[in-house]
Amino acid sequence: MPAEEKKHNDIPCYHCGEDCGSHPIVFDDRYFCCHGCKTVYNILSVNKLYTYYELEPTPGARKDNLVKDRYRILENPDIASRFTNFNEGGIARVSFFLPNIHCSSCIWLLENLQKLNAAILISKVNFQQKTVAITYKTNQLAMPLLADLLDSIGYPPNLSQTAEKQKNQWSKRLLMRTGIAGFCFGNIMLLSFPAYFSLTNEGYEHWFAYINMALTVPVFFYSALEFFSPAFKSLANKVINIDLPVSIGIVALFVRSVTDVLAYGGPGYFDSLAGLVFFLLIGRWYQQVSYKALSFQKMHVSFCPWE
Structure with a gap:
C-alpha cells in the first residue's frame, strides 16, 4: 500500500x-x-x-533521514582500525557503540543482521555497554556500508568515541560515584554513633542531623544518578527496568529523612540512604567486573570470528 x-x-x-x-x-x-x-x-x-x-511495543528509536556519505570516513584505514577487532582472509570483525540500544527488541534485531545482508556472518550485542560486534565478509560488504545498514534500521553508530573509550569513561564515573557514596556513608555513620547509643547532648543533636543531611546531598544528586538516569530512560520508553523501583525507594527515603529533620527535628535515615546507595554501587561495580571476566573468556572469538 x-x-x-x-x-x-x-x-x-x-x-x-x-x-x-x-x-x-x-x-x-x-x-x-x-x-x-x-x-x-x-x-x-x-x-x-x-x-x-x-x-516490545514501539521498540524503535525515531529515525532521521539518512545522510549520504555520513560514514565515508570509515574508508580511511587508520580510522577503520579503531573499530576493527580482526581482519584476515576476507573476514573482519568490528565493534560499534550504538547509543539507541535500549530493549530486548533491539538485541533481537541486531543479532539477526544476517537476515538483512548475507555478507554478515554473525552479530553479538553487549547490552550493558550498548555495543554490537559484527563479523562479515569484507569482499562483499564495506565497513561504511555496514554502518549505513545500522543507521538505516535506527541504530546509527557513534564514531566520535570507540566503545573502549565509552567503557572506560563509564568505569571511572562509576568508581567516582562509589567513592563519594562510601566517603559520605562512613562520615554519616560516624556522626550517628552518639544517636545509636543515646549519647547525644540535646543541644547538639540537631546539628548532627543537619550535617548528615548535607553529607547526603552529593550521594542523592550525584552517586544515585547511576540509578536515576536508566530509570528515567525506561519511563521515557514506557518500560520498567530494575533501576525504577530502586530509584523510587531512594527518593522516598530521602524525602522522608529531610521531612523528619526539618519538620519534626528528628535524625532522619541518612545513614540508611547513604549505605543503600553505596552497597548498590558496589554491586554494580561487581557486575561490571563479572562482565569483563566473561568478555575475556570469549576473546578467542575475535581470532576465530566465524565460530
Whole structure:
C-alpha cells in the first residue's frame, strides 16, 4: 500500500511510539511519525523480521533521514582500525557503540543482521555497554556500508568515541560515584554513633542531623544518578527496568529523612540512604567486573570470528 498522509490526533508511531502529530504517515495500515520510521518498518517487514515488534511495543528509536556519505570516513584505514577487532582472509570483525540500544527488541534485531545482508556472518550485542560486534565478509560488504545498514534500521553508530573509550569513561564515573557514596556513608555513620547509643547532648543533636543531611546531598544528586538516569530512560520508553523501583525507594527515603529533620527535628535515615546507595554501587561495580571476566573468556572469538 503506498504511503499517504491523513489527519489524526494523538496517534503513537508504530515504530518509535512518539506522537504522530496532526498528519501521520500511513503505510501498510499502520501510522508513523516520519518517513524514517516508515522506512525502517518497511525494511524489517520486507525481510520478515516481524518479531522485532512482538517482543516490545514501539521498540524503535525515531529515525532521521539518512545522510549520504555520513560514514565515508570509515574508508580511511587508520580510522577503520579503531573499530576493527580482526581482519584476515576476507573476514573482519568490528565493534560499534550504538547509543539507541535500549530493549530486548533491539538485541533481537541486531543479532539477526544476517537476515538483512548475507555478507554478515554473525552479530553479538553487549547490552550493558550498548555495543554490537559484527563479523562479515569484507569482499562483499564495506565497513561504511555496514554502518549505513545500522543507521538505516535506527541504530546509527557513534564514531566520535570507540566503545573502549565509552567503557572506560563509564568505569571511572562509576568508581567516582562509589567513592563519594562510601566517603559520605562512613562520615554519616560516624556522626550517628552518639544517636545509636543515646549519647547525644540535646543541644547538639540537631546539628548532627543537619550535617548528615548535607553529607547526603552529593550521594542523592550525584552517586544515585547511576540509578536515576536508566530509570528515567525506561519511563521515557514506557518500560520498567530494575533501576525504577530502586530509584523510587531512594527518593522516598530521602524525602522522608529531610521531612523528619526539618519538620519534626528528628535524625532522619541518612545513614540508611547513604549505605543503600553505596552497597548498590558496589554491586554494580561487581557486575561490571563479572562482565569483563566473561568478555575475556570469549576473546578467542575475535581470532576465530566465524565460530
